[in-house]
Structure formats: structure tokens, C-alpha cells
Amino acid sequence: MMRKPVSRRMVLRWLIAVLVISILAGCGSNTGMTEDKRVHVGVMLSDVGLGDQSYSDAAFAGLVSARDELGIVFDYRELEQVGTFDQGFEELVQDSDMVIGLGFQVKDSLETIAKKHPDFPFVIVDETSELPNVTSITFKEEEGSYLVGLIAGLKTRSDKVGFLGGVDAPLIHKFQAGFEQGLKAVNPDAELVVEYAGTFGDAELGAEIAGRMFREDDVDIVYTAAGFTGVGALQEAEKQHKLAIGVDTDQFFVAEKAVVTSMMKNVDVAIRTAVETFLTNNGQFPEKQIVFGLKDNAIGVAPIRVVPFGPEDQQQYDEFAEKLEAGSTVITLP
Amino acid sequence: MKLQGKMVLNALISLLASLVLVAYIIFQLLNMNAQNKELVPTLLNIQKLNGTLMQISQGLNNYSATMTESNKASILNELQKAEELVTQVASGVLPSGEEQEWVSSIQTKFGKLKGETEQAVNGQDSPEAKRQAIRAQGIQNDLYMLNLLAEARYEASTRELENSIQLTWQIALAGAIVLVVAVGAYNVFVSRQLAGRIRRLNEAAGQIAEGNLMVEIAEPKGKDELDELGRSFRLMKNNLHGIVHSVDQAGRSVDSLAQDIDQHNDTMQEIVNQVAAATEELAVGSQKTAEDLAVTVELVDEMSQLFEANLAGTAQSAAYSSEAVRIMDKGSREMEEQLRVVAANRQAMSEVEQTVQTLEANAQEITQMTGYVSEIAKQTTMLSLNASIEAARAGEAGKGFAVVADEVKKLADQSAVTAKQIFSAVEGITAAMRNVKDSVARSMELSREQEEAAALTGQSFTEVSQQVQQIAGHLDTLTADMNRSQHMCSQVQEAVANMSAITEQSAGGSEEIAASTTEQRRSFALAAEKVKQLRQIAGELQQELQRFRL
Numbered sequence: 001m002m003r004k005p006v007s008r009r010m011v012l013r014w015l016i017a018v019l020v021i022s023i024l025a026g027c028g029s030n031t032g033m034t035e036d037k038r039v040h041v042g043v044m045l046s047d048v049g050l051g052d053q054s055y056s057d058a059a060f061a062g063l064v065s066a067r068d069e070l071g072i073v074f075d076y077r078e079l080e081q082v083g084t085f086d087q088g089f090e091e092l093v094q095d096s097d098m099v100i101g102l103g104f105q106v107k108d109s110l111e112t113i114a115k116k117h118p119d120f121p122f123v124i125v126d127e128t129s130e131l132p133n134v135t136s137i138t139f140k141e142e143e144g145s146y147l148v149g150l151i152a153g154l155k156t157r158s159d160k161v162g163f164l165g166g167v168d169a170p171l172i173h174k175f176q177a178g179f180e181q182g183l184k185a186v187n188p189d190a191e192l193v194v195e196y197a198g199t200f201g202d203a204e205l206g207a208e209i210a211g212r213m214f215r216e217d218d219v220d221i222v223y224t225a226a227g228f229t230g231v232g233a234l235q236e237a238e239k240q241h242k243l244a245i246g247v248d249t250d251q252f253f254v255a256e257k258a259v260v261t262s263m264m265k266n267v268d269v270a271i272r273t274a275v276e277t278f279l280t281n282n283g284q285f286p287e288k289q290i291v292f293g294l295k296d297n298a299i300g301v302a303p304i305r306v307v308p309f310g311p312e313d314q315q316q317y318d319e320f321a322e323k324l325e326a327g328s329t330v331i332t333l334p
Numbered sequence: 335m336k337l338q339g340k341m342v343l344n345a346l347i348s349l350l351a352s353l354v355l356v357a358y359i360i361f362q363l364l365n366m367n368a369q370n371k372e373l374v375p376t377l378l379n380i381q382k383l384n385g386t387l388m389q390i391s392q393g394l395n396n397y398s399a400t401m402t403e404s405n406k407a408s409i410l411n412e413l414q415k416a417e418e419l420v421t422q423v424a425s426g427v428l429p430s431g432e433e434q435e436w437v438s439s440i441q442t443k444f445g446k447l448k449g450e451t452e453q454a455v456n457g458q459d460s461p462e463a464k465r466q467a468i469r470a471q472g473i474q475n476d477l478y479m480l481n482l483l484a485e486a487r488y489e490a491s492t493r494e495l496e497n498s499i500q501l502t503w504q505i506a507l508a509g510a511i512v513l514v515v516a517v518g519a520y521n522v523f524v525s526r527q528l529a530g531r532i533r534r535l536n537e538a539a540g541q542i543a544e545g546n547l548m549v550e551i552a553e554p555k556g557k558d559e560l561d562e563l564g565r566s567f568r569l570m571k572n573n574l575h576g577i578v579h580s581v582d583q584a585g586r587s588v589d590s591l592a593q594d595i596d597q598h599n600d601t602m603q604e605i606v607n608q609v610a611a612a613t614e615e616l617a618v619g620s621q622k623t624a625e626d627l628a629v630t631v632e633l634v635d636e637m638s639q640l641f642e643a644n645l646a647g648t649a650q651s652a653a654y655s656s657e658a659v660r661i662m663d664k665g666s667r668e669m670e671e672q673l674r675v676v677a678a679n680r681q682a683m684s685e686v687e688q689t690v691q692t693l694e695a696n697a698q699e700i701t702q703m704t705g706y707v708s709e710i711a712k713q714t715t716m717l718s719l720n721a722s723i724e725a726a727r728a729g730e731a732g733k734g735f736a737v738v739a740d741e742v743k744k745l746a747d748q749s750a751v752t753a754k755q756i757f758s759a760v761e762g763i764t765a766a767m768r769n770v771k772d773s774v775a776r777s778m779e780l781s782r783e784q785e786e787a788a789a790l791t792g793q794s795f796t797e798v799s800q801q802v803q804q805i806a807g808h809l810d811t812l813t814a815d816m817n818r819s820q821h822m823c824s825q826v827q828e829a830v831a832n833m834s835a836i837t838e839q840s841a842g843g844s845e846e847i848a849a850s851t852t853e854q855r856r857s858f859a860l861a862a863e864k865v866k867q868l869r870q871i872a873g874e875l876q877q878e879l880q881r882f883r884l
Contacts, residue, residue: 038482050472051465060471073479076472203461231461253399 042092049078062268085109140293142178149182166226200227207232376426394467545881714746731864738857
């Protein structure tokens with residue numbers, strides 16, 4: 001066939017074209033493996049760890065919310081798992097962009113590690129630190145405590161109200177002060193029985209202390225600011241057919257026949273807000289200390305249950321609450 | 335290869351190339367499909383485990399509120415399911431170290447959760463159950479991290495897949511474009527080549543139409559229909575070349591033939607001219623014959639008068655013979671007188687004899703001329719025959735000429751007949767003449783005998799008187815003979831008159847010959863004209879043929 005050389009040339013040209021295009025296309029195909037870098041938050045939980053019905057669970061819930069809504073990721077360490085707080089913080093610093101510590105228990109360890117990593121941002125909840133790379137989140141617990149104090153003052157029949165503190169520390173003193181001033185504001189005759197358990201993780205001790213208060217001091221309402229220790233107290237109140245006020249979260253479900261309300265310290269809301277601030281400021285905190293109060297919705301009061309709370313009660317409550325919110329009532333801290 | 339075959343081959347090549355492209359795409363797609371198969375079950379297991387953990391957490395919350403056996407059974411059941419899922423996730427395809435860390439963390443935490451949860455539900459420990467509910471969520475967070483990594487892996491794989499698809503698509507598109515361009519170019523090339531071959535043939539056809547038979551057509555090497563057409567075209571051109579050449583030669587032959595006819599025509603005209611001249615001569619001859627005949631008539635008239643005079647003289651002799659006896663004295667004088675008259679008679683007789691001899695010579699001349707006429711008629715016949723043949727060869731153009739030739743032939747035949755008639759007439763004249771001659775000769779003899787008798791008279795008047803009676807008898811016989819002679823003379827007169835008429839007729843025939851000869855000349859001129867036309871046509875034919883370059 002006479003055109004054979006022509007068709008061979010055509011085929012050759014065609015093959016070259018295909019080859020060139022394949023190589024060009026191949027060059028372009030390996031690009032675009034960009035991994036969207038999520039902000040990684042590490043949290044060192046309290047000594048009790050996850051399931052403490054307190055700080056740890058609240059911080060966990062706040063971070064889950066931030067994870068699901070703000071697009072961060074987080075990891076947590078428990079003391080049981082790492083042995084020491086130092087070890088936990090050290091591990092978290094390696095994997096994270098920001099590390100959160102919960103409570104005064106971890107303060108020393110956190111500061112030790114923060115000194116080792118002076119450019120690494122740390123956050124400590126419910127404590128303050130002098131270190132420049134440690135931002136503190138604190139709450140106006142006295143405001144919430146004042147409000148539940150109002151309720152306790154209105155609902156006590158024996159005019160004897162108990163306060164169970166976890167550890168005898170300045171933070172818990174704020175609870176006590178707020179509660180006491182609220183109680184006295186609405187019910188000047190009421191008497192406050194105060195006792196500190198010395199631990200946040202002993203529910204049985206809490207129950208024992210609460211039981212003693214009910215039996216010996218004629219207390220009919222007890223306010224627990226004692227973490228897991230307080231849970232025992234709440235359950236003891238139910239057993240004794242007394243009333244109780246929970247703390248940190250709505251603890252109605254712990255003892256549904258006893259918990260009138262709870263002083264809500266929404267650590268989850270605060271942590272979520274802090275993470276948001278961190279994100280919007282490109283991995284920095286504009287303030288050294290962030291204080292959360294009623295206004296920020298980080299402090300509040302759970303719905304009133306178990307006991308009737310009539311319009312009269314409500315009216316008196318609102319009267320004092322408005323004054324507090326308006327700033328005309330100032331709580332004196334120790 | 336046939337054109338159809340070529341075209342089918344073209345189509346097959348295009349189709350094959352397309353099929354290769356399609357096969358490549360299908361192969362790529364199958365390959366991609368395989369890549370994603372392994373990750374999806376792991377992702378699904380992670381999701382399932384997450385759901386199960388959520389249910390465990392929920393179940394534990396429920397259990398911490400209401401510690402029923404059904405809640406407990408549900409939790410334990412979910413724990414069982416979760417354990418299986420943890421094992422499946424652990425055995426899934428998660429190669430990176432980070433993923434393995436999370437997996438081992440989940441395994442550890444779940445192991446602990448399982449133990450503690452079982453202990454809590456078995457020991458009806460409500461706060462512990464609640465605690466484990468949250469702890470399950472801790473595992474969920476680890477699972478979330480693991481899921482994130484797995485999803486990133488899946489996404490990367492998907493992206494890779496997308497890139498792969500895009501690449502395949504690009505290659506397919508490029509291939510399709512290249513295919514379209516290549517196949518298009520190839521087809522354009524092939525069709526251009528075909529068109530070129532057809533155009534070359536067309537150009538050659540145009541050249542041939544314009545008469546250029548020198549155009550070169552290359553011998554086609556291929557076997558397709560166009561090559562066959564080329565070969566046929568070549569053959570046609572060569573055949574045309576031969577035909578034109580043959581026609582040219584035929585034209586030349588016609589021309590030379592026409593030239594020959596022209597020449598023959600000229601010869602014919604010359605012959606006709608000769609015929610005309612001969613006819614004229616014939617007319618002149620006839621005139622002369624007529625004149626001579628007039629002279630003869632005069633002479634015969636004279637002779638007749640002389641016979642009458644003789645007759646009267648003889649009668650007188652008879653009368654005188656009766657008186658002879660009486661006038662014997664006077665007889666010798668009168669005898670001398672008679673001798674003188676007889677001498678004069680003899681002289682007249684010799685004159686007659688001479689005249690007859692001249693007449694005979696004239697008749698001889700007429701015979702000779704008539705022979706000429708006959709010869710001319712024969713030649714004319716031959717000529718007309720030739721003319722007919724030539725006319726037949728000239729075809730349509732020679733038709734008129736054929737009519738003329740026929741007329742000429744008729745005239746020639748007539749001429750021959752006339753000549754024959756003249757012949758027989760002349761023969762008659764000659765016979766009469768011979769009679770006259772004989773009579774004259776006898777008259778001469780008688781005159782001599784008369785002379786002898788007269789001489790004897792002189793000697794013997796006695797004898798004379800005796801014999802006067804005898805003489806009277808002789809004289810009667812003589813009178814009868816004289817009468818007979820006179821009769822013969824009138825017969826001669828009649829014959830000469832006949833001859834005169836025939837001669838006149840002959841002259842008329844000559845005139846007719848002259849007229850038809852003129853017509854014949856005109857016909858020849860016409861034939862020459864036709865031949866000229868024929869030559870012109872031959873010339874035109876050649877001019878036409880000159881358009882062809884050979």
C-alpha cells in the first residue's frame with residue numbers, strides 16, 4: 001500500500017501527542033494535598049477525671065461544643081492515665097496549639113510546664129497566674145451563689161441553711177460569701193451552717209456531712225459547692241427528705257426529690273467562649289484574665305423544682321436579682 | 335486495493351483508535367473503583383462504633399436514673415457490639431502511626447470502660463454508671479479524632495480519585511481531540527489525494543477536449559477504480575489519437591481523389607470540346623455535300639434536257655430516215671452533220687461520265703465523313719460511359735452529371751443511327767450512279783456504232799435505204815431507252831433530293847450535338863464546382879483535424 005509511510009507517521013505523531021499530554025496531566029495530579037489545619041486544644045482534667053460531674057465534664061462538654069461548632073479538635077489527659085499533672089501537660093503541649101488546665105489543683109504543674117514553654121498559650125480555669133503565657137478564666141460564682149441564696153432564704157422553714165464546701169480555699173469562699181449574703185438579704189433571720197469536706201471526690205463524706213447537718217443542726221436546705229463530694233450530700237438530702245441546692249451543673253437528676261435548684265457555673269460555656277476568642281484572635285488572648293458572670297450566661301440558676309415557688313416568692317426573688325444585675329447590690333468578697 | 339476497501343480501512347483505524355481510548359478510560363475507572371473500596375468499611379465501622387458508644391452513654395445515663403434489668407441488659411448488649419466494632423476498627427486499614435495511637439488509646443479506654451461499666455451495672459452503682467456515661471463520650475472524642483484522620487485519608491483518596499478522574503478525562507479529551515484531528519487530517523489527506531487524482535484526469539480530459547492529444551497520462555500503478563479509470567482514459571486517448579490520424583489520412587485521400595476527378599473533368603471537357611469541333615466539321619462537311627448535291631441536280635436536269643433533245647433528234651432521225659432514200663444526195667452532208675451531232679453527243683456523254691465520277695467521289699467522301707461521325711458517336715458513348723462512372727463515384731454531387739452523361743449517350747446513339755442511315759443512302763446513290771455509268775457507257779458504245787453506221791451510210795446508200803427501216807426500228811428502241819434513261823435521271827434527281835434532305839437532317843443532328851455538348855460542358859463545370867466543394871469540405875475536415883495535436 002503506497003500510503004503506509006504516511007499513516008505510520010500519523011500514528012507516531014498521535015502517540016507523541018498522547019504521551020506529552022499524559023506527562024503534563026501527571027504533573028498536575030499530585031498537587032492539592034492540603035490538610036486543613038484545625039486548632040488542636042489539649043485539656044488536663046481534674047484529679048477525678050472524666051465523669052466527675054463537675055469541672056472535667058463541663059470542660060469536656062464545652063470542648064465538644066467547640067469541636068462540633070467551631071471546628072477545633074481536642075484531646076484530654078487524666079491523672080490516672082499519665083501519673084502526674086506535669087506529665088499530662090508535657091504530653092499535651094507536644095500535640096496541641098493551646099492547653100487548658102482545670103482548677104487550683106493543677107496550677108503548680110501548669111506553671112512549671114508554662115515556664116518551660118514560654119511561647120505556648122495556656123489557660124487555667126478558676127485560678128490566676130502571673131506568667132505572661134497563662135490566661136485565666138474566672139467566674140463570678142458569688143453572683144450565682146447570691147441568687148441560690150435568695151431561693152434558699154425564701155424556701156427554708158427552719159431558717160437553718162447548710163453550706164458544704166469541697167476544699168477550704170479562696171475560690172469556695174466566694175461561693176460561701178455570695179450564698180450567705182443572698183440568704184441574709186431575703187431572709188435576715190436565717191442562719192448559715194458552714195462545713196468544708198476537704199475533698200471534691202468523696203461522695204460518702206459529703207453524705208455524712210450533710211446527714212450530720214440535717215440531724216444535728218436542723219438544717220433543711222443544703223448548698224453543696226464540693227464537686228463529687230456534693231453528689232453524696234444531695235443524695236443524702238433526698239434520703240432524709242430534706243432539700244438541697246446543687247452546684248456547677250443542674251444536679252436535679254442526682255436527687256430528683258431533693259434538688260430545688262443548682263448554681264450553674266457553665267464552665268463549658270466559658271471554655272467554648274474562650275476557645276472562640278482564641279480562634280478569632282489568631283491564637284492569642286487579648287486579655288490576661290477573662291471573667292465570666294451572669295451577663296455572659298456562664299453563671300446562672302437552674303429551674304426551681306421540688307418545692308412550690310409562687311408569684312410572691314418570684315416577686316421577691318426578682319426584686320433582689322434585678323438589683324444584683326443592675327449593680328446596685330455589690331457582693332462583698334472575703 | 336479498491337476504494338471501498340480503503341475507506342473501510344480508514345473507518346476501522348478511526349474506530350480502533352476510539353476503542354483504545356474507551357478501553358483506557360474503562361481501565362482507569364475500574365482502577366479507581368478499587369482504591370476506595372478498602373477505606374469505606376473502616377469509616378462505616380467508626381461511625382457504627384460512635385453510634386454504639388452514644389447508646390452506651392445514653393444507656394448508662396438511663397441506668398443511673400432507673401437501674402432496671404432491661405437497661406442493664408441493653409448496656410451489656412451494646413458493650414458487646416462495641417467490643418466487636420473496636421476489634422474491627424483496629425483490624426481496619428489505618429496504616430499511619432497517629433491513627434494507630436488513637437486506635438490503641440480507644441482500645442485501652444474501651445477495655446477500662448467495659449470493665450468498670452460491667453462492675454457498675456452489676457453492683458448497681460448509680461453514680462459510677464453516670465460517670466461511665468461521660469467516660470464513654472471521652473472514647474467518642476478519641477473516635478472523633480480517628481474518624482477525622484480516616485476522613486482526611488478518605489478525602490485525600492477521593493481527591494486523588496478526582497484528580498485521577500480529571501486526568502483520565504483530560505487524557506480522554508486530549509485523546510479525543512488528537513483522534514479527531516488525526517483522523518480528520520488523515521481523511522482530508524486521503525480525500526485530497528483522491529480529488530487530486532480525479533482533477534488530474536479531469537485536466538487531461540479538458541486537454542483532450544481542446545484537441546491536445548499530446549497530453550501525457552502517467553501509467554497508473556494502483557488497482558483501485560480511479561486507477562482503472564486512468565488506464566481506460568489512457569487507452570481512450572491512444573485510440574482517439576489513432577482515429578484522428580486515420581481520419582486525417584482519409585481526408586487527404588478524398589482530397590487527392592477530388593483532385594483526380596478535377597483533372598479527369600478537365601480531360602472530359604477537352605474531349606467535349608473536341609466533340610464540338612468534330613461536330614462543327616461534320617456540319618461543314620454536310621453543307622458541302624448539300625452544295626455538291628445541288629450541282630449534281632443541275633447537271634442531271636441538264637442531262638434530262640439533253641435526253642429530251644436527243645429524243646426529239648431521234649424522232650427527227652426517224653422522220654429523216656424515211657426521207658433518207660429520197661434525199662440520198664443530201665444524205666452525205668446530212669450524214670456529216672449527223673456525225674458531228676454524234677460527236678457532240680459523245681462529248682456530252684463523257685461530260686456526264688465525268689460528272690458521275692465526281693458524284694461518286696462525293697458519295698465516297700460522304701461515306702468517309704459518315705464514318706467519322708460514327709467514330710465520334712462511338713467515342714462520345716465511351717465518354718458518357720466514363721462520365722457515368724465518375725458521376726457514380728462522385729455520389730450525390732455527381733447526380734446532375736450522370737443525367738448529362740445519359741443525354742450525351744443518347745445523342746451519340748442517335749448520331750450512330752443517323753450515320754448508318756447516311757451510309758445506306760450513300761450506298762443507294764452509289765448504285766444509281768453505277769447504273770448511270772453503265773447507261774452512259776452503252777450510250778457511248780451506241781454512239782460509236784452510230785458513227786460507224788453513218789460512216790457505212792456514206793459508202794452504201796443502198797444499204798442505207800434497206801437498213802433505214804432497221805434504223806427506224808433501232809430508233810424506236812433508242813426512244814424507249816431514252817425514255818428509260820430519262821426515267822433513271824428522275825430517279826437520280828429523287829435520290830439526290832433524298833440525299834439533300836438527309837444531309838440537312840445530319841446538319842440538324844450536328845446542331846443538336848453542339849447544343850448538348852454545350853450543356854455537357856455546363857454539367858462538367860457544375861461537376862467541377864461540386865468537386866471543388868468536395869475539396870473544400872475535405873479542406874475543412876483537415877482544418878478541423880488540425881485542432882488535434884498528434
